[in-house]
Amino acid sequence: MLRDRFFKFGLKLAGGLIALLIFSIFVSLVIASIPSIKEFGLSFVFGKEWNPVEEHFSALPFIIGTLLTSVLALAISLPFSLAIAFFSGEFSKKGLISSLIAYATDLLAGIPSVIYGFWGLFFLVPLIRKLELSFNIPPYGVGIFTASLVLSIMIIPYASSMARDVIALVPSDLKEAGFALGSTRLEVIKKVIFPYSVSGIFAGLLLAFGRAIGETMAVTMVIGNANRIPHSLFEPANTLASVIANEFTEATSDIHLSSLIYLGLILFIITFFINYIGNMIIERMSVNGRS
Amino acid sequence: MGEVKLRILKDRIFTFIIYLLTFLSVIPLFAILFSLVKKGLGVINLNFFITLPKPPPDAGGILNALVGTFLLVLIASIVSIPIGIVAGLFLVETRNRFANMLRVLINVLQGLPSIVIGIIAYLWVVKPMGGFSALSGGIALGIMMLPMVVKSTEETIKLIPYTLREASYALGADYFTTIFKVVLPAGISGILNGILLGIARIAGETAPLLFTAFGNPYLNFNPAKPVDSLPLLIFNYAMSPYERWQNAAWGASFVLIAFVLLINIGVKLGGRRWRVKL
Amino acid sequence: MESEIIKIRDFSAGYGQNFVLKNINLSFEKNKVTAIMGPSGCGKSTLIRCINRMHELNLDAIHKGDILFNGKSVFETNPILLRKKIGMVFQRPNPFPTMSIYDNVIAGYRLNGIKLSKKEFDLIVEDSLKKAFLWEEVKDNLHKKGTFLSGGQQQRLCIARAMAVNPDVLLLDEPTSALDPKATAMIEELIVELKKTVTIILVTHNRTQAARVSDFTVFLYLGELIEYGSTETIFTTPKNPKTEEYLIGKFG
Numbered sequence: 089m090l091r092d093r094f095f096k097f098g099l100k101l102a103g104g105l106i107a108l109l110i111f112s113i114f115v116s117l118v119i120a121s122i123p124s125i126k127e128f129g130l131s132f133v134f135g136k137e138w139n140p141v142e143e144h145f146s147a148l149p150f151i152i153g154t155l156l157t158s159v160l161a162l163a164i165s166l167p168f169s170l171a172i173a174f175f176s177g178e179f180s181k182k183g184l185i186s187s188l189i190a191y192a193t194d195l196l197a198g199i200p201s202v203i204y205g206f207w208g209l210f211f212l213v214p215l216i217r218k219l220e221l222s223f224n225i226p227p228y229g230v231g232i233f234t235a236s237l238v239l240s241i242m243i244i245p246y247a248s249s250m251a252r253d254v255i256a257l258v259p260s261d262l263k264e265a266g267f268a269l270g271s272t273r274l275e276v277i278k279k280v281i282f283p284y285s286v287s288g289i290f291a292g293l294l295l296a297f298g299r300a301i302g303e304t305m306a307v308t309m310v311i312g313n314a315n316r317i318p319h320s321l322f323e324p325a326n327t328l329a330s331v332i333a334n335e336f337t338e339a340t341s342d343i344h345l346s347s348l349i350y351l352g353l354i355l356f357i358i359t360f361f362i363n364y365i366g367n368m369i370i371e372r373m374s375v376n377g378r379s
Numbered sequence: 380m381g382e383v384k385l386r387i388l389k390d391r392i393f394t395f396i397i398y399l400l401t402f403l404s405v406i407p408l409f410a411i412l413f414s415l416v417k418k419g420l421g422v423i424n425l426n427f428f429i430t431l432p433k434p435p436p437d438a439g440g441i442l443n444a445l446v447g448t449f450l451l452v453l454i455a456s457i458v459s460i461p462i463g464i465v466a467g468l469f470l471v472e473t474r475n476r477f478a479n480m481l482r483v484l485i486n487v488l489q490g491l492p493s494i495v496i497g498i499i500a501y502l503w504v505v506k507p508m509g510g511f512s513a514l515s516g517g518i519a520l521g522i523m524m525l526p527m528v529v530k531s532t533e534e535t536i537k538l539i540p541y542t543l544r545e546a547s548y549a550l551g552a553d554y555f556t557t558i559f560k561v562v563l564p565a566g567i568s569g570i571l572n573g574i575l576l577g578i579a580r581i582a583g584e585t586a587p588l589l590f591t592a593f594g595n596p597y598l599n600f601n602p603a604k605p606v607d608s609l610p611l612l613i614f615n616y617a618m619s620p621y622e623r624w625q626n627a628a629w630g631a632s633f634v635l636i637a638f639v640l641l642i643n644i645g646v647k648l649g650g651r652r653w654r655v656k657l
Numbered sequence: 658m659e660s661e662i663i664k665i666r667d668f669s670a671g672y673g674q675n676f677v678l679k680n681i682n683l684s685f686e687k688n689k690v691t692a693i694m695g696p697s698g699c700g701k702s703t704l705i706r707c708i709n710r711m712h713e714l715n716l717d718a719i720h721k722g723d724i725l726f727n728g729k730s731v732f733e734t735n736p737i738l739l740r741k742k743i744g745m746v747f748q749r750p751n752p753f754p755t756m757s758i759y760d761n762v763i764a765g766y767r768l769n770g771i772k773l774s775k776k777e778f779d780l781i782v783e784d785s786l787k788k789a790f791l792w793e794e795v796k797d798n799l800h801k802k803g804t805f806l807s808g809g810q811q812q813r814l815c816i817a818r819a820m821a822v823n824p825d826v827l828l829l830d831e832p833t834s835a836l837d838p839k840a841t842a843m844i845e846e847l848i849v850e851l852k853k854t855v856t857i858i859l860v861t862h863n864r865t866q867a868a869r870v871s872d873f874t875v876f877l878y879l880g881e882l883i884e885y886g887s888t889e890t891i892f893t894t895p896k897n898p899k900t901e902e903y904l905i906g907k908f909g
């Protein structure tokens with residue numbers, strides 16, 4: 089049938105278009121970065137200065153800012169995310185409380201990031217400021233730590249949901265074998281459940297990390313927007329995403345804009361690989377699970 | 380004996396910690412919802428929805444943002460839904476390396492920072508058109524929505540039993556008819572749920588709109604002109620020094636979160652109610 | 658020879674490199690019920706799915722030899738036209754979940770874009786449901802979804818759906834294996850009744866069912882045709898020891 093052939097071709101076309109879309113995103117970023125790449129080359133990545141006035145641009149302050157905020161956010165959210173994962177994947181698989189928890193994490197994931205930023209700005213920032221005062225550090229309120237705190241809440245759903253799913257999938261006969269040997273639940277978790285689900289948990293954390301790296305609005309609103317390398321966690325800084333959000337519409341010179349896009353390209357490459365690896369692990373797991 | 384007691388004690392402590400941390404994790408959610416209700420609800424009245432922003436110190440309403448959000452979501456849906464459904468079908472129907480790669484790529488696309496998508500829409504639409512526009516913002520949001528449409532289509536259609544198709548083929552229907560009259564209708568509620576959740580997600584996006592839709596204090600229906608959106612308005616008002624504007628931002632946040640929650644609840648309830656019984 | 662509506666000639670079929678059916682030669686008599694029996698995995702489904710060319714829907718499907726329907730090779734007939742003349746009912750009832758009972762019955766028309774008047778459709782629906790012994794049970798609920806019926810009713814709905822396009826042949830692939838005994842009995846009665854209008858090819862691995870409803874029986878084993886003859890002969894004086902073993906239950 090002619091129609092079927094057209095239709096099947098249409099299916100392939102749609103698939104191809106999406107692949108092309110992702111490829112073109114990369115290519116466009118590269119092309120638009122070329123002026124900056126030509127001007128600064130690779131030293132862009134390692135240079136310490138971002139100075140729009142003198143038109144000298146480099147990415148290190150933001151790479152450091154991004155890594156600090158997201159690593160710290162992941163570290164803060166880790167115990168909570170794992171607790172949720174074990175709670176709803178093992179301790180309380182069914183029932184009212186576990187579905188309430190599931191619903192709550194769904195909602196956390198559904199809150200727009202601008203609202204996280206807004207709430208952080210009006211509740212966390214004053215809180216942190218008080219804290220800083222009592223420790224005798226400059227009371228910015230905003231800064232890396234505040235941003236990490238907001239981020240850590242935001243990534244809980246991402247870090248916990250994947251982990252919960254893989255923990256819930258651990259075959260019960262394996263666990264029962266553990267209990268039958270007289271192990272406590274903690275021991276079963278350590279010796280049976282954790283080893284069985286560790287790669288899935290890792291993949292989930294990786295994807296959550298990717299989220300944290302790319303998160304823009306919430307961070308922009310509470311990080312303080314300073315274009316220098318931070319020396320303490322309580323100093324204002326900027327991430328790759330937040331500096332783009334801040335300066336993109338104000339960039340007057342072509343080289344400034346191109347440098348911001350260059351930052352976007354770096355962000356793209358980092359998150360591309362993190363997501364690629366995370367999803368490959370998941371894909372691999374589901375293939376193994378099927379066979 | 381003592382050793383066993385120690386093991387049991389450790390187990391108890393561990394269990395306690397798990398429960399404690401789990402319950403602590405939901406506190407921020409309630410804190411956020413609480414402040415939205417406390418600060419936002421008071422601002423909201425009919426005027427808030429049907430008037431335009433006013434210059435400071437007044438704040439006015441959010442009609443411009445509501446209209447803008449609607450326009451952006453509409454454009455994003457047009458951009459993403461048809462191609463997303465067809466690509467989702469492609470993933471169900473195709474078993475080869477390209478399909479596997481595409482599946483991973485779509486997940487990667489979903490994980491890309493929204494600000495990067497904003498840059499792309501700027502490069503692809505704003506620059507050629509010579510100015511900010513609803514169209515560019517809608518396209519940015521559409522690119523973000525695309526993976527969600529593809530994935531919900533794939534996941535739904537994958538679950539439609541193959542015997543339904545066989546029944547259709549056995550009646551002499553061709554592939555095209557089988558897909559459009561049998562398979563897609565059987566999966567429509569799942570796909571629709573995915574689309575609704577996608578809309579809830581993109582309606583709250585700010586970053587990709589900063590330099591595409593840009594914001595606009597006036598009413599605008601023209602896709603070639605800048606528009607405001609709820610999250611954009613929240614951002615601009617929240618960062619402003621005027622108290623009334625900040626209050627309006629709380630009100631707008633309440634409206635936005637209510638919209639997102641309603642869609643989520645609707646999908647949860649409706650998903651059960653309207654699901655096609657297979 | 659006029660009475661043989663389907664003739665299978667030196668026919669082999671399979672998946673990938675493997676032939677599951679090996680060199681089958683077989684004819685089906687018009688307006689009779691022919692049961693195809695054999696242990697599971699022996700190729701019964703593959704065989705009947707070749708008759709209406711459903712087999713080709715498998716990407717790795719292979720076949721050689723020929724199948725003639727009314728004297729013409731099915732492989733030279735447009736599969737869409739072929740399937741309208743050769744209806745099929747499957748192991749699990751599969752009414753279309755989005756369609757009402759009414760729409761399910763006329764799905765063969767709707768899916769193929771054939772437009773008739775409401776009156777004509779009403780007649781077809783009533784007639785087909787009556788043929789499928791379902792009319793009395795559903796006539797007041799024609800516009801409810803078919804998925805709310807019981808399993809047996811669903812299967813009769815699927816038979817009505819297949820009958821609605823006036824096929825010459827009806828392929829039934831273990832139509833009762835998912836049903837309870839009462840629903841099974843009903844379908845068996847229905848099969849006997851239906852052979853007045855259509856030729857029926859019934860795959861079953863229920864020996865007594867084959868004995869009850871069929872006129873002819875085919876015994877397949879590991880993809881080969883072991884024995885073919887009138888049901889009475891096969892069940893009383895089988896020629897091949899394998900047939901006998903199967904019928905008294907050695908490898909069922």
Ligand SMILES: Nc1ncnc2c1ncn2[C@@H]1O[C@H](COP(=O)(O)OP(=O)(O)O)[C@@H](O)[C@H]1O
Pocket residue numbers: 672677695696697698699700701702703704715
């Ligand atoms: N889609 C398929 N791909 C590969 N092999 C198949 C497929 N379907 C069936 N087979 C194989 O073909 C043989 C016959 O299957 P089938 O015709 O379904 O047997 P029956 O209906 O008699 O139980 C079996 O060995 C089965 O494993």
Ligand SMILES: [Mg+2]
Pocket residue numbers: 701702703830
């Ligand atoms: Mg079979």
